[in-house]
Amino acid sequence: MDSSLGTLITTTITVSTPPQFGFWRTVYSHGWCALPPFRVDKKEETLDCVFSLSDGTLAVASLRSLGQDKISATITSQSPFSAPRKKELTQLVRSILRLDEDFSDFYRHVSRYPDYRWICRMRVGRLLRAPTVFEDVVKMMCTTNCSWALTTTMVNNLTSLLGPAADAGLHGFPAAASIAGQTDAFIRKYLRAGYRAPYLLELSDRVASGKLDLESWRTSAASTEELFRQVRGVKGIGEYAAGNILKLLGRYDYLGLDSWVRGKYSEKYHSGRRVSDTTIERRYREHGQWRGLIIWLEMTRDWFTKKFPF
DNA sequence: GCGTCCAGGTCTACC
DNA sequence: GGTAGACCTGGACGC
Numbered sequence: 096m097d098s099s100l101g102t103l104i105t106t107t108i109t110v111s112t113p114p115q116f117g118f119w120r121t122v123y124s125h126g127w128c129a130l131p132p133f134r135v136d137k138k139e140e141t142l143d144c145v146f147s148l149s150d151g152t153l154a155v156a157s158l159r160s161l162g163q164d165k166i167s168a169t170i171t172s173q174s175p176f177s178a179p180r181k182k183e184l185t186q187l188v189r190s191i192l193r194l195d196e197d198f199s200d201f202y203r204h205v206s207r208y209p210d211y212r213w214i215c216r217m218r219v220g221r222l223l224r225a226p227t228v229f230e231d232v233v234k235m236m237c238t239t240n241c242s243w244a245l246t247t248t249m250v251n252n253l254t255s256l257l258g259p260a261a262d263a264g265l266h267g268f269p270a271a272a273s274i275a276g277q278t279d280a281f282i283r284k285y286l287r288a289g290y291r292a293p294y295l296l297e298l299s300d301r302v303a304s305g306k307l308d309l310e311s312w313r314t315s316a317a318s319t320e321e322l323f324r325q326v327r328g329v330k331g332i333g334e335y336a337a338g339n340i341l342k343l344l345g346r347y348d349y350l351g352l353d354s355w356v357r358g359k360y361s362e363k364y365h366s367g368r369r370v371s372d373t374t375i376e377r378r379y380r381e382h383g384q385w386r387g388l389i390i391w392l393e394m395t396r397d398w399f400t401k402k403f404p405f
Numbered sequence: 406g407c408g409t410c411c412a413g414g415t416c417t418a419c420c
Numbered sequence: 421g422g423t424a425g426a427c428c429t430g431g432a433c434g435c
Contacts (some may be wrong), residue, residue, distance in 0.1 A: 107432075181429095200406070238412035238413095238414090239413075239414045239415070240412085240413045240427085240428080241412090241413055241414085241428080241430080242413070242429080242430065242431075244429095244430070244431085245413090245428095245430065246428060248429090248430090257412090283428085287428090287429070288428090288429095289428035289429060289431095290415090290416095290426085290427040290428050291415095291427090291428085293430090294415090294416095330415090330416080331415070331416085332415085333414055333415045333416080334414085334415090335414060336414080336415085353413080353414075354412075354413060356412095356415085363407080366426065392410095
Protein backbone atom coordinates (compact mmCIF):
# COMPACT_ATOMS: atom_id res chain seq x y z
CA MET A 96 0.00 0.00 0.00
CA ASP A 97 1.47 3.40 -1.09
CA SER A 98 -0.08 6.78 -0.25
CA SER A 99 1.26 10.29 -0.95
CA LEU A 100 1.87 12.65 1.98
CA GLY A 101 2.92 15.93 0.37
CA THR A 102 6.33 15.18 -1.12
CA LEU A 103 6.73 12.16 1.14
CA ILE A 104 5.40 8.73 0.34
CA THR A 105 4.24 6.30 2.99
CA THR A 106 4.61 2.60 2.34
CA THR A 107 3.30 -0.12 4.63
CA ILE A 108 4.57 -3.68 4.55
CA THR A 109 2.91 -6.52 6.41
CA VAL A 110 5.16 -9.21 7.88
CA SER A 111 3.87 -12.55 9.12
CA THR A 112 5.18 -13.84 12.45
CA PRO A 113 5.41 -17.26 14.13
CA PRO A 114 2.36 -18.40 16.17
CA GLN A 115 1.95 -16.57 19.50
CA PHE A 116 4.76 -14.16 18.64
CA GLY A 117 5.06 -11.46 21.31
CA PHE A 118 6.11 -8.25 19.61
CA TRP A 119 6.77 -6.27 22.81
CA ARG A 120 8.31 -9.25 24.55
CA THR A 121 10.91 -9.31 21.76
CA VAL A 122 11.38 -5.54 21.60
CA TYR A 123 12.02 -5.48 25.36
CA SER A 124 14.02 -8.71 25.45
CA HIS A 125 17.07 -6.65 26.52
CA GLY A 126 18.32 -3.08 26.37
CA TRP A 127 18.91 -2.67 22.63
CA CYS A 128 15.50 -1.05 22.00
CA ALA A 129 16.65 1.91 24.11
CA LEU A 130 19.76 2.50 22.00
CA PRO A 131 19.62 4.40 18.69
CA PRO A 132 18.92 3.90 15.86
CA PHE A 133 16.16 1.99 17.69
CA ARG A 134 13.54 4.12 19.38
CA VAL A 135 10.39 3.05 21.18
CA ASP A 136 7.43 5.39 20.73
CA LYS A 137 5.24 4.47 23.69
CA LYS A 138 2.40 6.78 22.63
CA GLU A 139 2.17 5.36 19.12
CA GLU A 140 3.18 1.89 20.36
CA THR A 141 5.82 1.47 17.69
CA LEU A 142 9.44 0.43 17.49
CA ASP A 143 11.15 2.86 15.12
CA CYS A 144 14.36 1.81 13.40
CA VAL A 145 16.67 3.14 10.73
CA PHE A 146 17.77 0.60 8.13
CA SER A 147 20.63 1.09 5.66
CA LEU A 148 19.64 -0.78 2.50
CA SER A 149 22.14 -2.25 0.05
CA ASP A 150 21.41 0.43 -2.61
CA GLY A 151 22.39 3.15 -0.13
CA THR A 152 18.82 4.07 0.79
CA LEU A 153 18.26 4.96 4.42
CA ALA A 154 14.79 3.84 5.50
CA VAL A 155 13.06 4.89 8.71
CA ALA A 156 10.52 2.21 9.59
CA SER A 157 7.90 2.15 12.34
CA LEU A 158 7.09 -1.39 13.40
CA ARG A 159 3.74 -2.13 14.99
CA SER A 160 2.03 -5.27 16.21
CA LEU A 161 -1.10 -6.34 14.31
CA GLY A 162 -2.05 -9.10 16.70
CA GLN A 163 -0.39 -12.44 17.31
CA ASP A 164 0.54 -13.39 13.78
CA LYS A 165 1.37 -10.15 11.95
CA ILE A 166 3.29 -6.93 12.31
CA SER A 167 3.45 -3.94 10.01
CA ALA A 168 6.38 -1.78 8.97
CA THR A 169 5.51 1.74 7.84
CA ILE A 170 8.20 3.58 5.90
CA THR A 171 8.14 7.24 4.93
CA SER A 172 10.37 8.05 1.97
CA GLN A 173 10.86 10.73 -0.66
CA SER A 174 10.81 8.31 -3.60
CA PRO A 175 8.58 5.27 -4.16
CA PHE A 176 9.69 2.25 -2.19
CA SER A 177 10.42 -0.30 -4.91
CA ALA A 178 9.65 -4.03 -4.72
CA PRO A 179 13.33 -5.05 -4.18
CA ARG A 180 13.61 -2.51 -1.37
CA LYS A 181 10.40 -3.85 0.21
CA LYS A 182 11.80 -7.36 0.00
CA GLU A 183 15.11 -6.37 1.58
CA LEU A 184 13.42 -4.41 4.35
CA THR A 185 11.08 -7.33 5.11
CA GLN A 186 14.12 -9.58 5.44
CA LEU A 187 15.81 -7.11 7.79
CA VAL A 188 12.70 -6.86 9.96
CA ARG A 189 12.50 -10.66 10.13
CA SER A 190 16.18 -10.75 11.11
CA ILE A 191 16.11 -8.15 13.91
CA LEU A 192 13.01 -9.76 15.46
CA ARG A 193 14.44 -13.27 14.92
CA LEU A 194 11.23 -14.39 13.21
CA ASP A 195 12.92 -17.19 11.24
CA GLU A 196 14.75 -18.74 14.16
CA ASP A 197 13.38 -22.13 15.19
CA PHE A 198 12.70 -22.33 18.92
CA SER A 199 10.75 -25.60 18.91
CA ASP A 200 13.65 -27.57 20.49
CA PHE A 201 14.06 -24.86 23.09
CA TYR A 202 10.38 -24.92 24.07
CA ARG A 203 10.44 -28.72 24.17
CA HIS A 204 13.44 -28.53 26.50
CA VAL A 205 12.01 -25.95 28.93
CA SER A 206 8.59 -27.61 29.05
CA ARG A 207 10.26 -30.52 30.88
CA TYR A 208 10.97 -28.18 33.82
CA PRO A 209 7.94 -26.95 35.83
CA ASP A 210 9.83 -23.79 36.84
CA TYR A 211 10.42 -22.89 33.20
CA ARG A 212 7.06 -23.78 31.67
CA TRP A 213 6.15 -20.06 31.70
CA ILE A 214 8.87 -19.58 29.03
CA CYS A 215 7.05 -22.00 26.77
CA ARG A 216 3.62 -20.55 27.61
CA MET A 217 4.72 -16.98 26.88
CA ARG A 218 6.75 -17.98 23.83
CA VAL A 219 9.67 -15.77 24.89
CA GLY A 220 13.29 -16.19 23.80
CA ARG A 221 13.63 -14.08 20.66
CA LEU A 222 16.26 -11.48 21.48
CA LEU A 223 16.15 -8.24 19.50
CA ARG A 224 19.28 -7.66 17.44
CA ALA A 225 20.64 -4.94 15.16
CA PRO A 226 20.42 -5.18 11.38
CA THR A 227 24.16 -5.91 11.25
CA VAL A 228 26.61 -7.89 13.36
CA PHE A 229 28.94 -4.89 13.28
CA GLU A 230 26.33 -2.76 15.07
CA ASP A 231 25.74 -5.49 17.66
CA VAL A 232 29.46 -5.88 18.35
CA VAL A 233 30.12 -2.14 18.64
CA LYS A 234 27.16 -1.71 20.98
CA MET A 235 28.24 -4.69 23.07
CA MET A 236 31.70 -3.14 23.38
CA CYS A 237 29.99 0.01 24.63
CA THR A 238 28.29 -1.95 27.42
CA THR A 239 31.56 -3.18 28.92
CA ASN A 240 32.91 -1.79 32.16
CA CYS A 241 30.49 1.08 32.50
CA SER A 242 27.02 2.08 33.62
CA TRP A 243 24.04 1.80 31.27
CA ALA A 244 23.91 5.61 31.24
CA LEU A 245 27.40 5.73 29.76
CA THR A 246 26.51 3.05 27.19
CA THR A 247 23.58 5.22 26.11
CA THR A 248 25.84 8.28 25.89
CA MET A 249 28.42 6.45 23.73
CA VAL A 250 25.85 4.98 21.32
CA ASN A 251 23.93 8.27 21.09
CA ASN A 252 27.15 10.07 20.21
CA LEU A 253 28.15 7.40 17.70
CA THR A 254 24.89 7.69 15.78
CA SER A 255 24.36 11.46 16.04
CA LEU A 256 27.96 12.42 15.20
CA LEU A 257 28.97 9.69 12.74
CA GLY A 258 25.74 8.08 11.55
CA PRO A 259 24.08 9.09 8.27
CA ALA A 260 21.20 11.54 8.69
CA ALA A 261 17.77 10.01 8.00
CA ASP A 262 14.26 11.50 8.04
CA ALA A 263 12.47 12.62 11.21
CA GLY A 264 15.69 13.84 12.82
CA LEU A 265 17.00 10.29 13.13
CA HIS A 266 20.41 8.95 12.21
CA GLY A 267 21.41 5.52 11.03
CA PHE A 268 24.19 3.56 12.69
CA PRO A 269 27.59 4.60 11.33
CA ALA A 270 29.31 2.38 8.80
CA ALA A 271 32.61 0.82 9.85
CA ALA A 272 34.48 3.19 7.51
CA SER A 273 32.97 6.24 9.23
CA ILE A 274 34.32 5.14 12.60
CA ALA A 275 37.63 3.95 11.16
CA GLY A 276 38.15 7.40 9.63
CA GLN A 277 38.19 9.11 13.04
CA THR A 278 41.11 9.71 15.37
CA ASP A 279 41.62 8.11 18.75
CA ALA A 280 41.31 11.57 20.34
CA PHE A 281 37.95 12.24 18.64
CA ILE A 282 36.48 8.96 19.85
CA ARG A 283 37.68 9.56 23.38
CA LYS A 284 36.60 13.18 23.56
CA TYR A 285 33.35 13.31 21.58
CA LEU A 286 32.00 9.77 21.82
CA ARG A 287 33.11 9.50 25.49
CA ALA A 288 34.41 6.01 24.75
CA GLY A 289 37.60 6.46 26.77
CA TYR A 290 40.04 3.57 26.68
CA ARG A 291 37.70 1.69 24.29
CA ALA A 292 38.76 4.07 21.49
CA PRO A 293 41.64 1.93 20.14
CA TYR A 294 39.41 -1.18 20.28
CA LEU A 295 36.64 0.56 18.30
CA LEU A 296 39.15 1.85 15.78
CA GLU A 297 40.83 -1.51 15.29
CA LEU A 298 37.50 -3.32 14.87
CA SER A 299 36.13 -0.71 12.45
CA ASP A 300 39.32 -0.71 10.43
CA ARG A 301 39.36 -4.51 10.10
CA VAL A 302 35.70 -4.53 9.03
CA ALA A 303 36.00 -1.58 6.64
CA SER A 304 39.09 -3.06 4.96
CA GLY A 305 37.37 -6.42 4.53
CA LYS A 306 39.90 -8.26 6.72
CA LEU A 307 37.14 -9.26 9.15
CA ASP A 308 33.76 -10.46 7.87
CA LEU A 309 31.51 -10.15 10.90
CA GLU A 310 28.30 -10.74 8.94
CA SER A 311 29.40 -14.31 8.15
CA TRP A 312 29.10 -15.14 11.85
CA ARG A 313 25.30 -15.29 11.55
CA THR A 314 25.50 -18.17 9.08
CA SER A 315 28.75 -19.74 10.24
CA ALA A 316 28.91 -23.53 10.31
CA ALA A 317 31.68 -23.42 12.94
CA SER A 318 31.08 -25.00 16.33
CA THR A 319 29.96 -22.61 19.06
CA GLU A 320 33.31 -23.02 20.82
CA GLU A 321 35.15 -22.07 17.63
CA LEU A 322 32.83 -19.11 17.03
CA PHE A 323 33.37 -18.00 20.62
CA ARG A 324 37.12 -18.03 19.98
CA GLN A 325 36.63 -15.91 16.86
CA VAL A 326 34.46 -13.40 18.71
CA ARG A 327 37.01 -13.25 21.55
CA GLY A 328 39.60 -12.45 18.90
CA VAL A 329 38.15 -8.94 18.65
CA LYS A 330 40.10 -6.68 21.00
CA GLY A 331 37.85 -5.24 23.70
CA ILE A 332 35.50 -8.23 23.59
CA GLY A 333 36.01 -10.46 26.63
CA GLU A 334 34.05 -13.37 28.09
CA TYR A 335 30.94 -11.39 28.99
CA ALA A 336 30.66 -9.54 25.68
CA ALA A 337 31.45 -12.62 23.56
CA GLY A 338 28.85 -14.72 25.39
CA ASN A 339 26.19 -12.12 24.71
CA ILE A 340 27.20 -11.53 21.10
CA LEU A 341 26.80 -15.28 20.57
CA LYS A 342 23.23 -15.04 21.86
CA LEU A 343 22.53 -12.49 19.12
CA LEU A 344 23.98 -15.00 16.63
CA GLY A 345 21.55 -17.66 17.83
CA ARG A 346 24.02 -19.59 20.02
CA TYR A 347 23.10 -19.81 23.69
CA ASP A 348 25.82 -22.00 25.20
CA TYR A 349 27.55 -19.23 27.17
CA LEU A 350 26.08 -17.41 30.16
CA GLY A 351 27.67 -14.01 29.42
CA LEU A 352 27.67 -13.03 33.09
CA ASP A 353 27.99 -9.39 34.09
CA SER A 354 27.53 -7.63 37.42
CA TRP A 355 23.80 -7.07 36.81
CA VAL A 356 23.06 -10.75 36.10
CA ARG A 357 25.26 -11.85 39.01
CA GLY A 358 23.34 -9.48 41.28
CA LYS A 359 19.94 -10.69 40.09
CA TYR A 360 21.03 -14.30 40.45
CA SER A 361 22.32 -13.84 43.99
CA GLU A 362 19.08 -12.05 44.96
CA LYS A 363 16.96 -14.84 43.50
CA TYR A 364 18.84 -17.85 44.81
CA HIS A 365 21.10 -16.71 47.65
CA SER A 366 19.26 -13.86 49.45
CA GLY A 367 21.63 -11.33 47.95
CA ARG A 368 24.79 -13.13 49.08
CA ARG A 369 27.54 -13.07 46.48
CA VAL A 370 28.27 -16.38 44.80
CA SER A 371 31.02 -17.51 42.46
CA ASP A 372 30.54 -17.83 38.71
CA THR A 373 31.22 -21.55 39.09
CA THR A 374 28.16 -21.85 41.34
CA ILE A 375 26.01 -20.07 38.77
CA GLU A 376 27.41 -22.17 35.94
CA ARG A 377 26.71 -25.37 37.86
CA ARG A 378 22.99 -24.51 38.12
CA TYR A 379 22.59 -24.06 34.38
CA ARG A 380 24.97 -26.78 33.14
CA GLU A 381 22.17 -29.30 32.52
CA HIS A 382 20.54 -26.92 30.03
CA GLY A 383 23.43 -27.35 27.60
CA GLN A 384 23.04 -25.31 24.44
CA TRP A 385 20.14 -23.34 25.96
CA ARG A 386 21.73 -22.31 29.26
CA GLY A 387 22.59 -18.74 28.19
CA LEU A 388 19.03 -18.08 27.08
CA ILE A 389 17.46 -19.67 30.14
CA ILE A 390 19.48 -17.63 32.64
CA TRP A 391 18.74 -14.41 30.77
CA LEU A 392 14.99 -15.08 30.60
CA GLU A 393 14.92 -16.12 34.25
CA MET A 394 16.71 -12.96 35.39
CA THR A 395 14.44 -10.71 33.30
CA ARG A 396 11.17 -12.53 33.98
CA ASP A 397 9.59 -9.51 35.69
CA TRP A 398 10.09 -7.49 32.49
CA PHE A 399 7.50 -9.66 30.73
CA THR A 400 4.74 -8.58 33.09
CA LYS A 401 4.61 -5.10 31.51
CA LYS A 402 4.40 -3.88 27.93
CA PHE A 403 7.04 -1.19 28.57
CA PRO A 404 9.28 -2.44 31.40
CA PHE A 405 11.72 0.49 31.11
C1' DG B 406 31.31 23.51 43.67
C1' DC B 407 35.19 20.60 44.36
C1' DG B 408 37.77 16.47 45.47
C1' DT B 409 37.75 11.59 46.43
C1' DC B 410 36.17 7.01 46.01
C1' DC B 411 34.07 3.26 43.68
C1' DA B 412 31.88 0.19 40.17
C1' DG B 413 31.94 -1.60 35.77
C1' DG B 414 34.89 -5.66 31.92
C1' DT B 415 39.12 -6.30 29.42
C1' DC B 416 43.95 -6.26 28.47
C1' DT B 417 48.73 -6.84 29.55
C1' DA B 418 52.61 -7.82 32.27
C1' DC B 419 54.28 -10.58 35.59
C1' DC B 420 54.81 -14.64 38.55
C1' DG C 421 47.19 -20.77 34.37
C1' DG C 422 46.34 -17.31 37.77
C1' DT C 423 46.65 -12.56 39.52
C1' DA C 424 47.43 -7.53 39.94
C1' DG C 425 47.12 -3.22 38.08
C1' DA C 426 45.85 0.05 34.54
C1' DC C 427 42.40 1.83 31.56
C1' DC C 428 38.16 5.82 31.69
C1' DT C 429 33.73 7.62 32.91
C1' DG C 430 30.03 9.07 35.74
C1' DG C 431 27.60 8.78 39.98
C1' DA C 432 27.64 8.98 45.01
C1' DC C 433 29.38 10.99 48.84
C1' DG C 434 31.67 14.16 52.11
C1' DC C 435 33.35 18.62 52.86
